[in-house]
Amino acid sequence: MFEIKTKELLGPKVWRMDIYAPLVAGKAMPGQFLIVRVDKDGERIPLTVCDYDRDRGLITIVFQTVGAETERMSRLAEGDCFADVVGPLGRPSDLVDLPVEELKAKKILFIAGGVGTAPCYNQLKWLHDNGVAVDCIQGARTKELLILEDEMKAVCENLYFATDDGSYGIHGNVCVALQKLWDDGVRYDHCVVIGPMIMMKFACQLTKKLGIPTVVSMNTIMVDGTGMCGACRLLVGGEVKFACVDGPEFDGWEVDFDQAMQRSRLYKTQEGELMLKLTEGDTHSGNCGVCK
Amino acid sequence: MKIDVFKKVPVAEQDPKVRATNFDEVNLGYTKEEAVLEASRCLNCKNARCMQGCPVSINIPGFISKLKDGDIEGAYHVISLSSSLPAVCGRVCPQETQCEAQCIRGVKGEAVSIGRLERFVADTAREMGIKPQLPADMVKKGKKVAVIGAGPSGLTCAGDLAKMGYDVTIFEALHKAGGVLVYGIPEFRLPKEKVVAKEVENVKALGVKIVTDAVIGRALTIDDLFDKEGFSAVFIGSGAGLPRFMNIPGEQSLGVFSANEYLTRSNLMGAFSPDSRTPIMRAKKAVIVGGGNVAMDAARTAKRLGAEVHVVYRRSEAEFPARVEEVHHAKEEGIIFDLLTNPVEIIADENGWVKGCTCIRMELGEPDATGRRSPVPVEGSEFTIECDAVIMSLGTSPNPLIKTTTSGLETNKRGGIIVDESEMTTREGVFAGGDAVTGAATVILAMGAGKSAAKGIDEYLSAQ
Ligand SMILES: Cc1cc2nc3c(=O)[nH]c(=O)nc-3n(C[C@H](O)[C@H](O)[C@H](O)COP(=O)(O)OP(=O)(O)OC[C@H]3O[C@@H](n4cnc5c(N)ncnc54)[C@H](O)[C@@H]3O)c2cc1C
Ligand SMILES: Cc1cc2nc3c(=O)[nH]c(=O)nc-3n(C[C@H](O)[C@H](O)[C@H](O)COP(=O)(O)OP(=O)(O)OC[C@H]3O[C@@H](n4cnc5c(N)ncnc54)[C@H](O)[C@@H]3O)c2cc1C
């Protein structure tokens, strides 16, 4: 049913897949996510909708192999099927609800970190298709981890790169890059940051200092993704919110990142054991205790 | 076998010590001999009081008398006239406050064990391969009806409509059909493969299509169902899945879960099995907050996953909303009850993990408007229970997703969808029932609402 039509390696451990999922493709909007399961025993894995083709019923996901389930996903081939693909979930980005004229009047900056580039791409593409010019800073640890360069260039007005080791673009992380642009006199009045939580946290501290209202996309732990379990809860402005139904996008100045990062470690030990079992196969005894 | 007519024929159960370490069903059910013996206790009353206690008025003496004669198939058909999920209801209905509470036998002794008999009939019928069937004279209506949610209300409504000749499709948000029966109620009370999956198969066998992974309000709206997909009526049976939290300090700590999350991981995702790919916390000492069925299920699940379990409830045992049988089973399994106690704060260690739950003692005050004595805190009585997990089961409310994406659909102040006598909502052609209307209630009420909505839909569509 949910057949993988194309599969491509975008960078180290980063995969792109186009999957046949007409119900999701029919309604997905930038900012929303979906949940996949590899097989009937699979965990429910939330992933951002990175692109959609309504006519052909295809959706695009881009994922990084970080643990056992994403590793198993990466072992699927073109022509294989996911057991489940459900979505679109969460609220679309607020940007797509604004009148285009209002968007055009704004100076919008996207900050994309690592695999967070793919979710940014979907929004940038939508804005580009609607004639809204937007800038983007794309960051990674090193050059070879930068993904979707050509696609990003095609939809951004100005695309800046930032690498921690200086191997490409600005030497430094995305915050260094933003500060540099600001010092050069470039101004923005709206910012969207998507990437690892730690990056979003520091980017928000900077945009707050600079006074640029900022939206972030929170990749919390999830189970159902429909508001039923509360696993995805986080504190925004001191209030409990559910990322899957109230988000995944939130006001970045209001999110309690420290707590969100802490909560994302909840199942680390168990996930680690699963990963070792998967990579070491039958040779994994679980007796040495490293995985505990 | 001789019996004491004032007492129920006892039913075999797994030994508490053994069952507290496994997820197999606790109650083993009657043998045929025991069932017929228990059935013989029924007086076959003319004005059967038990039927008045049953929310769907099953002809109880009717099925019991067939059973007495050993006619299982006949007994099954009598029940089927009013209930489409007897194997489920026989296991999870609160008979002690419904049919059995009214049974005339209960005046001088114990009521007839109606629930166990219902379960016996349903299980035996299933083993014999007896299934609900499309009526021989059924004529296809040529109209499509959409059902949202594959819980008890949706499955029932869909099954009944299919029997009337409608072309029915159920849209279910999760990857498995069953609603609370698959994600909430644990395996040890309601086996998933043996019972729930079979009930779902029966509904499919009537020609109902079930589309899983379909979130209505997102993938398709109710407007789409009418305008693009060609449905003539819609039934909403989306349940009441939104968990509540207490809003006390420390509730975001690692190790604090909603009962829904904990139970969904264990039941729907099978995390109780070491082979599952979905993780679940195996606590050493868990505090469960609440006193309903959900709290009992969370407590008994945590126990089976290896924890010492304390149930903390702010009222006294008399006010427990949970079924008596569940509380009794929980106690047998060694679960500790801290009554008239309410959490005020959750304490975390330096890494954010729960290390204790501070509670305050309560006492019962004057009866309030509803006659229930409401608990009031005893000042200065705070104390801390050391623990590494806290599971909140404080009740749930309906998910607002469908309401916010459907124009003309009104809800009451608690989020329940408003319906008229035929179960039609404020939007023409859209019907609703079960927990989505009433808030968290029971399987039998949800099933009853599904039946009555099927009737309402048939009347509505026939008048067109
Ligand atoms: C709304 C949303 C959108 C997302 N979009 C993308 C995307 O487009 N591309 C992508 O690569 N990843 C995305 N993620 C993260 C992705 O879901 C996790 O990487 C994945 O679940 C990890 O599963 P695993 O079994 O491979 O790793 P695990 O072994 O489960 O975990 C590895 C690490 O990932 C984190 N993690 C574990 N489970 C989850 C979870 N359910 N959700 C989030 N983080 C988790 C943990 O912090 C852990 O340290 C998104 C998450 C959310 C909530
Ligand atoms: C842990 C627990 C224990 C319980 N124990 C008992 C008991 O012992 N006895 C008893 O009588 N009752 C018990 N109950 C209550 C009983 O299970 C419910 O009252 C009953 O299941 C309600 O049925 P329903 O059909 O209204 O909804 P549900 O069973 O909640 O089913 C609703 C279904 O709709 C789906 N859905 C929701 N939104 C959408 C959407 N937008 N699109 C598509 N699908 C959607 C959900 O995924 C779900 O599958 C218990 C409940 C819980 C949680």
Ligand code: SF4
């Ligand atoms: S009230 Fe009791 S004794 Fe009378 S018919 Fe019902 S179950 Fe039988």
Ligand code: FES
């Ligand atoms: S993932 Fe379950 S409520 Fe958000």
